[in-house]
Amino acid sequence: xxxxxxxxxxxxxxxxxxxxxxxxxxxxxxxxxxxxxxxxxxxxxxxxxxxxxxxxxxxxxxxxxxxxxxxxxxxxxxxxxxxxxxxxxxxxxxxxxxxxxxxxxxxxxxxxxxxxxxxxxxxxxxxxxxxxxxxxxxxxxxxxxxxxxxxxxxxxxxxxxxxxxxxxxxxxxxxxxxxxxxxxxxxxx
Amino acid sequence: xxxxxxxxxxxxxxxxxxxxxxxxxxxxxxxxxxxxxxxxxxxxxxxxxxxxxxxxxxxxxxxxxxxxxxxxxxxxxxxxxxxxxxxxxxxxxxxxxxxxxxxxxxxxxxxxxxxxxxxxxxxxxxxxxxxxxxxxxxxxxxxxxxxxxxxxxxxxxxxxxxxxxxxxxxxxxxxxxxxxxxxxxxxxx
DNA sequence: TGCAGCATGTAACCTGTTACATGATTAG
DNA sequence: CTAATCATGTAACAGGTTACATGCTGCA
Numbered sequence: 261x262x263x264x265x266x267x268x269x270x271x272x273x274x275x276x277x278x279x280x281x282x283x284x285x286x287x288x289x290x291x292x293x294x295x296x297x298x299x300x301x302x303x304x305x306x307x308x309x310x311x312x313x314x315x316x317x318x319x320x321x322x323x324x325x326x327x328x329x330x331x332x333x334x335x336x337x338x339x340x341x342x343x344x345x346x347x348x349x350x351x352x353x354x355x356x357x358x359x360x361x362x363x364x365x366x367x368x369x370x371x372x373x374x375x376x377x378x379x380x381x382x383x384x385x386x387x388x389x390x391x392x393x394x395x396x397x398x399x400x401x402x403x404x405x406x407x408x409x410x411x412x413x414x415x416x417x418x419x420x421x422x423x424x425x426x427x428x429x430x431x432x433x434x435x436x437x438x439x440x441x442x443x444x445x446x447x448x449x
Numbered sequence: 450x451x452x453x454x455x456x457x458x459x460x461x462x463x464x465x466x467x468x469x470x471x472x473x474x475x476x477x478x479x480x481x482x483x484x485x486x487x488x489x490x491x492x493x494x495x496x497x498x499x500x501x502x503x504x505x506x507x508x509x510x511x512x513x514x515x516x517x518x519x520x521x522x523x524x525x526x527x528x529x530x531x532x533x534x535x536x537x538x539x540x541x542x543x544x545x546x547x548x549x550x551x552x553x554x555x556x557x558x559x560x561x562x563x564x565x566x567x568x569x570x571x572x573x574x575x576x577x578x579x580x581x582x583x584x585x586x587x588x589x590x591x592x593x594x595x596x597x598x599x600x601x602x603x604x605x606x607x608x609x610x611x612x613x614x615x616x617x618x619x620x621x622x623x624x625x626x627x628x629x630x631x632x633x634x635x636x637x638x
Numbered sequence: 639t640g641c642a643g644c645a646t647g648t649a650a651c652c653t654g655t656t657a658c659a660t661g662a663t664t665a666g
Numbered sequence: 667c668t669a670a671t672c673a674t675g676t677a678a679c680a681g682g683t684t685a686c687a688t689g690c691t692g693c694a
Contacts, residue, residue, distance in 0.1 A: 267680090267681095268680080268681065268682090270681080270682080271681095284645080284646095285645075285646070285647090286644075286645050286646075289645090294592070295592055296549075296589050296592070296608065296611055298549060298550070299549060299550055301681095301682065301683085303682075303683065303684080304645090304646075304647070304648095305647085305648080305649090305682075305683065305684070305685085306681075306682050306683075308646070308647055308648085309647090309648090309681080309682090310681085310682095312647095313681095333644095333645070333646090334645095334646080360485075360487060360488060361487070361488055367607045367610065367611070368607075370603050370606070370607055371601075371603055371604045371607040371608075372601075372603070372604070373603045374601035374602045374603040374604065375601055382603070400485050403483070403484055403485070412560075412561075412563035412564055413563045414559050414560055414561070414562045414563040414571070415560045415561070415563065417559070417621075417625050418556045418557075418559055418560040419485060419560075421556065421617075421618065421621045422485055422556070424617065424621070425614060425617065425618075428610075428613065428614065428617060429610065429614075432606075432610045432613070436606050456652090456653095457652080457653065457654090459653080459654080460653095473673080473674090474673075474674070474675090475672070475673050475674075478673090490653095490654065490655085492654075492655065492656080493673090493674075493675070493676095494654075494655065494656070494657085494675085494676080494677090495653075495654050495655075497674070497675055497676085498653080498654090498675090498676090499653085499654095502653095522672095522673070522674090523673095523674080
């Protein structure tokens with residue numbers, strides 16, 4: 261069986277964290293609670309079932325840890341298969357719908373790229389990200405112009421913020437891409 | 450029975466659109482498909498069940514329209530109870546978790562405020578929005594500083610974008626709030 | 639002794655996704 | 667005539683939320 265793509269944002273976040281090092285469910289939960297990753301949910305009712313699903317798919321392995329035993333902790337490690345699945349998922353192409361509906365997941369994917377995928381892939385991702393994001397900002401701007409008169413003041417203001425946000429994301433991607441490209445050409449020389 | 454708060458983003462979007470004028474399920478779907486509201490889902494498998502739920506709660510009323518009958522279209526109207534529920538929902542306080550987990554819903558709420566709620570409420574909303582958003586940006590910045598060394602390059606870059614995004618949203622809210630405040634003082638004079 | 643916190647989990651519920659079904663109408 | 671589009675819907679499934687359960691340990 262080939263490693264599957266990770267669909268759920270939470271599962272992706274968990275695999276990403278485990279790619280850095282082994283953790284228990286509770287450790288993961290603390291990370292979610294105390295960082296911006298809480299956007300992907302920090303509730304035990306989401307995390308433990310997700311861990312169970314990932315283990316069933318053999319993407320992670322749980323081992324009982326007795327040191328420091330309050331109660332036996334289950335520490336999870338990314339399996340080879342899990343690492344493959346994560347790599348596959350991170351390097352999927354950037355589609356327009358991703359930008360529109362799953363910007364958070366795109367950023368999450370980028371967050372874990374360092375070290376896991378090649379420089380080429382990262383700059384390629386940022387390129388596509390910038391292109392699609394800028395294009396969508398353009399689309400939004402077009403619909404804003406068409407409907408500006410019909411829209412209530414607050415609707416228009418929200419749309420304008422949306423457009424500016426996507427533009428900012430695109431600028432960010434281009435900037436980071438350039439930084440990375442410079443580093444890479446230094447390394448090759 | 451008091452009008453309930455609207456929990457689901459999609460239902461809120463539907464009520465908001467119906468507050469502008471009556472529409473059929475298909476009309477709603479077209480709006481979702483062709484505008485930035487597609488973030489709240491445009492699939493019939495979400496919209497029609499949502500309409501059914503709203504009708505069951507007596508927040509909207511459906512009437513069969515025979516003019517132009519391809520097939521009988523069901524046109525939905527916001528009921529008085531629905532309008533009350535919408536008003537209640539739009540004027541809920543802005544909590545920190547809203548900013549962290551449901552920024553999209555906050556912007557959606559703001560989008561429909563014009564005309565439905567008083568100017569006081571709108572400027573109050575923007576004030577709270579700006580405060581909470583700025584505060585959360587500060588939190589993120591603090592965790593970034595604490596963990597900067599441990600974070601991989603891409604993780605750090607994502608976090609920085611996140612912080613800048615929230616800052617931008619806060620600036621936007623303050624700007625719009627001022628514009629509205631000016632208008633309101635003009636109107637009173 | 640009792641209470642707060644550690645660490646794990648489950649069950650009911652809600653909502654959204656995907657994919658399919660249906661029948662009518664209009665354009666080529 | 668037939669294909670596309672209009673307009674409505676349903677069923678199976680997936681994943682997250684809320685709320686609760688459990689037992690252990692350290693502390694006041």
